[in-house]
Amino acid sequence: MSTRRTAPALATVLWLAATAASAQDAHEHAHAHAGMHADHSGHRPPAGAEETCDDTHRGASTSRPDGRCARRELGGEAAGHLETAHPERRPQAGVEGPRTDALPSSGHVAPPPPAAAMHAMTAAEMIDVMGMDDRASWSLVAFDRFERVERGALAWSARASYGGDVDRFAVRTEGERVDGRAEHADVELLWSRALAPFWDSQIGLRRDFGEGPERSWAAFGVQGLAPYWFEVGATAYVGEQGRTALRAEIDYEWLLTQRLVLQPRLEINAYGKRDPAAHLGAGLSDAEFGLRLRYEIRREFAPYIGVERRQRFGATADYARAGGESSGDTQCVIGVRFWF
Template structure:
């Protein structure tokens, strides 16, 4: 029995003796932790850290600010090593040439056209007076860069003659992501026949204001200007509140048209429209119209009120 116990003890002690205790060191030896690399952890400024060595297999980013370094816009030579159009090897040169042409046409080369009726409205003076109507529309045809634009606007009294009317024919060229430079001619059939040269800009100003500003030089040497700005505040998916303001200026007096020099007229207004469809939206609103300076004096001399508030009922549509 004693011999059996001795044999079992020997078998249990053998695996324990076989374990490697060399890593534990000698008895009484104190283990030390590796030093902390404060430079690698970003705890120290670069000037207090030693220069870094290149690591094998890792490319070191080039300092673009170093003298003689390639600029950020430089194209690496390896970019030109492969075929110009790799898809040609799979689909064929003829098929891919047609696809590339279609892609270019759809991304900047497509010709489109739109007719926009900005304002078609009846205007009812709040303080009494003659009810009037107004139209303001434009159309364009072309691409994203070059367009041909037609604009027209005018007004008159119901049951009476047209008081003011104009038609513009413009070449429009994109000068940025949000603005077009426009130049062309303007013809006024009313109140008297007159032609103008036109130079202006149209686009989307910061904070999403739509801006349309133009200078007009008439065939009689009169220089005038008009600035229109509006903003669409969407209250929900169909209801839109639109503040709008229009300013008119003149470099000189034009007595035959009842226009004085300086800031001649200001028209701030507010319109609330409901989109029955995206292309069709009736609206109601209020607008204040005021003639200023010598223009107001011309209006008083003709027996007219130089300012007043109007109730507006109108329609905005496009197709």
């Protein structure tokens, strides 16, 4: 019985002794490490001298101008791996590394100077070289509508222009082709000049062709971007024998997504006097309202589907009914919008 009671007590004593010895060894190791650190910090190289780091394994030494040891900073194994894997990064005698103390706080490094410096120029020469006076010319060809109408007709509305931001030469055309012949169409040649930001004045000529007699008109108009991003255009025409006409258009682009665009559009036409040969009455002649949904595969190319309602009014509607046509109709359209 006495042996069984003594064994646990003896084991407890031995465990306490081992724990005390481990604590003493840890204390001595920490004390020795602190003394070594104090010894190293107390023996700095004199001012102006570089601190060297001897590599006893490789017989080489590396130094840094800022007084810090690269091997002590990285550790012997890390520095050795750096030299082995990246020999181009080894310090070279007489070559200083990049000076980090010269960099701005943001860390941005300015690009190198240009290879060929520009000579001193006057303000006029600088404007000419940099093209800062809006004299640069550019061209554009755009088919806003190129579509197949439900009853088999091919309809289009296109424009082309060339010039600068202030003065431009423009060509506009729109019409409808049925059974291989133009049912009605017109072409306009215009000179466009900027009046104000987003607004241009236009002056030129218009020529009608298709069914009925051909007519020529002088054109005076304005177009631009109205508040809330409405595209607006209005053109007045003066023709032969005192004929006058007015065309107004307005459309809006509603971005459902960055590529899916819904575009409502309204166009109205009015004439100052009756023209029986062209089947046109005086006053409000006709109006078109369309709604088109396009998907811009690219900004320059967008197929679309839509619906359009055309309504004739007054004597123009009477001429249409007399010719066996309806005064108004609604049609589905499918087409593509592109520009370059």
